[in-house]
Amino acid sequence: EVQMVESGGDLVQPGGSLRLSCAASGFTVSSHYMSWVRQAPGKGLEWVSVIYSGGGTKYADSVKGRFTISRDKSNNTLYLQMNSLRDEDTAVYYCARSPVEFTTFGVVIHEFDYWGRGTLVTVSS
Amino acid sequence: DIVMTQTPLSLPVTPGEPASISCKSSQSLLDSGDGNTYLDWYLQKPGLSPQLLIHTVSYRASGVPARFSGSGSGSDFTLKISRVEAEDVGVYYCMQRIEFPRTFGQGTKVEIK
Numbered sequence A: 001e002v003q004m005v006e007s008g009g010d011l012v013q014p015g016g017s018l019r020l021s022c023a024a025s026g027f028t029v030s031s032h033y034m035s036w037v038r039q040a041p042g043k044g045l046e047w048v049s050v051i052y053s054g055g056g057t058k059y060a061d062s063v064k065g066r067f068t069i070s071r072d073k074s075n076n077t078l079y080l081q082m083n084s085l086r087d088e089d090t091a092v093y094y095c096a097r098s099p100v101e102f103t104t105f106g107v108v109i110h111e112f113d114y115w116g117r118g119t120l121v122t123v124s125s
Numbered sequence B: 001d002i003v004m005t006q007t008p009l010s011l012p013v014t015p016g017e018p019a020s021i022s023c024k025s026s027q028s029l030l031d032s033g034d035g036n037t038y039l040d041w042y043l044q045k046p047g048l049s050p051q052l053l054i055h056t057v058s059y060r061a062s063g064v065p066a067r068f069s070g071s072g073s074g075s076d077f078t079l080k081i082s083r084v085e086a087e088d089v090g091v092y093y094c095m096q097r098i099e100f101p102r103t104f105g106q107g108t109k110v111e112i113k
Helices: none
Strands: A003-007 A018-025 A033-039 A045-051 A057-059 A067-072 A077-082 A091-098 A100-103 A106-109 A119-123 B004-007 B010-013 B019-025 B039-044 B050-055 B068-073 B076-081 B090-096 B108-112
Touching (some): A018 A119, A045 A091, A057 A067, B004 B090, B010 B019, B019 B039, B019 B090, B019 B108, B039 B068, B050 B068, B076 B090
Antiparallel strands (some): A018 A077, A067 A077, A091 A119, A100 A106, B004 B019, B019 B076, B039 B050, B039 B090, B090 B108
């Protein structure tokens, strides 16, 4: 059974740092494209970052230079290192899995087929 | 970035009646390479994580009831519920998957009248 469990959310002051974890079971993190998606209180969904199966990464402009996505194959876990946190980073952070398919047309990144339950990050003084 | 625009943002529905949500993208979501159009629909039920409903415009995810259907092409898409049930309440999001950054619509809140 596929499961993803986020942790690490906390109350942190502006300018502080936090590392989120997403522990996966039932599949191999490094074989998929793995994303972080966040949701500010009462707001919609915002994609944050992705790590490719090959290790490449991409970020939303709003977090570029401050957040770093990574993974650890030994414990099958996805991470999000969050530095220089701002009030507007307050949100529930979800990890989401995208299967990837290699076709004659290139790489097809599939939909977010599984999501974790989320972890709350609150940035406030 | 591709802008996704959903209408309406709020949709009161009567159980047993149909419902429809529109999603428009600021540019075509058709991948000219493989011919697929990369538009997905997610439902976030109250207090829960988002869940996949429809992928690649019209393909229902595993376990999704047949009353849900997706249609559209290019930059104009629709999610339809043939007969709304009480368990369908929540916020529906469309999302484009043709490029990064992934972008979502604002969400459509479906509630029972």
